[in-house]
Amino acid sequence: MEEARTERWIRPRHFVFAALGSAIGLGNVWRFPYMVHEYGAAAFLIAYIILLFLIGIPWILMEVGMGRRMQRGAPGVFAGIGRKWEWIGWWPVCGAFLIVSYYTVIMSWALYYVGSSSVMAWGVGESGAKATEGFFFNEVLSISSGPGVLGSPTGIMVLLLAITWAVIFLVMHKGAPIIGRVSQYVMIISWILLVIIFFRGITLTGAVDGLNWYLDPNFADLLNIKLWFGAASQIAFTLSLGMAGMYAYGSFIARKGDVTNSATTVSLGNAATSFFAGYAVFSTVGYLTYALAVPVEEVALESLGLAFVAYPSVLSLLPAAQGFFGAIFFFMFWFIGLSSAYFLAYGGVVTPLADKFGWSRVKTSLVVCIVLFLVGILYTTQGGLYWLDIVDRTACFYVLLLSGVFAAIAVGWGFGADNLRQHINETSDFSLGAWFNWVIKIVLPAVLLFVVIYGGFAKDLTKPYAGYPVWAASMIFVLLVVTLGVSFLPQLVKSGSSMASSTSEERR
Numbered sequence: 001m002e003e004a005r006t007e008r009w010i011r012p013r014h015f016v017f018a019a020l021g022s023a024i025g026l027g028n029v030w031r032f033p034y035m036v037h038e039y040g041a042a043a044f045l046i047a048y049i050i051l052l053f054l055i056g057i058p059w060i061l062m063e064v065g066m067g068r069r070m071q072r073g074a075p076g077v078f079a080g081i082g083r084k085w086e087w088i089g090w091w092p093v094c095g096a097f098l099i100v101s102y103y104t105v106i107m108s109w110a111l112y113y114v115g116s117s118s119v120m121a122w123g124v125g126e127s128g129a130k131a132t133e134g135f136f137f138n139e140v141l142s143i144s145s146g147p148g149v150l151g152s153p154t155g156i157m158v159l160l161l162a163i164t165w166a167v168i169f170l171v172m173h174k175g176a177p178i179i180g181r182v183s184q185y186v187m188i189i190s191w192i193l194l195v196i197i198f199f200r201g202i203t204l205t206g207a208v209d210g211l212n213w214y215l216d217p218n219f220a221d222l223l224n225i226k227l228w229f230g231a232a233s234q235i236a237f238t239l240s241l242g243m244a245g246m247y248a249y250g251s252f253i254a255r256k257g258d259v260t261n262s263a264t265t266v267s268l269g270n271a272a273t274s275f276f277a278g279y280a281v282f283s284t285v286g287y288l289t290y291a292l293a294v295p296v297e298e299v300a301l302e303s304l305g306l307a308f309v310a311y312p313s314v315l316s317l318l319p320a321a322q323g324f325f326g327a328i329f330f331f332m333f334w335f336i337g338l339s340s341a342y343f344l345a346y347g348g349v350v351t352p353l354a355d356k357f358g359w360s361r362v363k364t365s366l367v368v369c370i371v372l373f374l375v376g377i378l379y380t381t382q383g384g385l386y387w388l389d390i391v392d393r394t395a396c397f398y399v400l401l402l403s404g405v406f407a408a409i410a411v412g413w414g415f416g417a418d419n420l421r422q423h424i425n426e427t428s429d430f431s432l433g434a435w436f437n438w439v440i441k442i443v444l445p446a447v448l449l450f451v452v453i454y455g456g457f458a459k460d461l462t463k464p465y466a467g468y469p470v471w472a473a474s475m476i477f478v479l480l481v482v483t484l485g486v487s488f489l490p491q492l493v494k495s496g497s498s499m500a501s502s503t504s505e506e507r508r
């Protein structure tokens with residue numbers, strides 16, 4: 001049995017809050033509500049719940065359970081299964097590195113909007129509401145004509161990015177004890193802010209119409225393969241899986257600590273938050289369509305358009321206290337992103353490096369924050385948004401899902417799904433049945449592979465992603481190959497600390 005860590009959550013609930021913090025992020029506020037609306041409302045919710053139990057919960061149990069079992073971050077977990085599998089843990093580390101490099105830039109835009117909405121820089125009333133798109137793309141991003149025209153970094157965004165990274169460093173440099181404690185406050189404050197936005201939303205005229213669009217069921221959509229594909233990719237994304245961090249968070253759980261209850265609580269709490277955020281978002285959208293007398297189809301709902309175009313329009317149209325609600329909304333946006341960002345940086349990057357090379361956590365955190373800040377400057381340029389999108393497709397789709405396929409196969413067949421199940425069951429209130437083994441061995445890798453092929457390769461290999469020039473769209477595959485190659489490198493280096501020098505897993 002491997003040496004146990006000394007780095008621990010101070011209380012069991014700290015794991016729950018920290019993991020909830022990683023799961024609840026920008027995706028709950030814009031991605032989930034949009035998907036519910038797009039894919040037949042109640043039909044999507046049914047698919048989401050089925051897939052949450054079928055793949056989401058088993059997958060998070062696998063990552064947290066293996067982290068606790070091996071007492072290591074992702075690379076150490078797979079090195080523990082067999083030396084030659086260490087790369088399976090490094091690939092998602094590369095993914096986490098890429099994601100957090102741009103996630104923090106989106107957070108910086110939110111910070112910028114805390115300031116600009118408090119003075120309603122794009123204007124109030126109907127003219128303000130119509131100016132938000134131009135404001136975002138031209139004034140905030142000064143967007144260029146394409147990925148080939150990079151331009152120069154935007155000073156104010158670089159400054160806000162530096163502030164964001166400074167806060168991340170302060171929270172994470174001492175590791176799990178502080179991360180756990182801080183996460184409790186981050187989550188509770190985020191929920192309070194969301195509740196304020198919810199009440200502002202549902203008390204606006206037209207809110208009911210918005211909620212009707214949100215939840216109007218179309219059960220025929222259950223036969224639409226796209227709905228199942230959308231639900232599966234949303235679950236992987238929202239639970240922050242396939243990004244290395246959850247193994248590290250699991251490894252900070254004490255040997256006798258529970259896994260099943262906590263991981264299930266995280267999954268359900270995250271789903272409930274998404275559902276609730278949908279009310280806040282769609283009641284507000286209802287008001288927008290009412291006040292501007294436009295159909296819902298004309299409102300920019302997907303992706304960043306919702307937060308940075310549609311929501312600012314609503315603010316312009318509010319009868320009073322526009323700046324106050326604007327500051328609250330964008331601060332909430334930055335804040336829910338914060339706990340996902342330090343999860344990626346600390347669990348996804350710092351812990352694996354410190355485990356492997358025996359480096360100090362404080363110094364590793366400092367270097368990682370500085371390097372990621374420097375990389376992030378790329379996205380503050382005029383062409384930055386295009387690159388953000390390309391890196392997002394690479395890391396948050398391909399690396400996330402493909403590394404999940406490899407991980408499930410290595411754990412299911414290499415380590416043995418049954419060994420993992422017994423390990424988890426030892427300390428849990430309710431036992432996982434033998435079904436769990438088959439989910440890890442077959443269902444999970446098969447579903448993820450299907451999503452990658454159907455929603456990824458089948459599209460991106462026939463048409464350049466998002467209509468970009470071929471050279472830019474091919475960067476997705478270049479980045480994939482490069483990160484995969486890089487993942488094999490640490491395997492060639494001997495571990496620098498006794499903690500990390502685990503050999504083959506001793507079977508139970």
Ligand code: PFF
Pocket residue numbers: 022023024025026027028096099237238239240241243245340343344
């Ligand atoms: N779960 C986060 C969200 O829904 O916004 C996003 C995310 C964070 C994805 C961390 C992946 C990750 F590792």
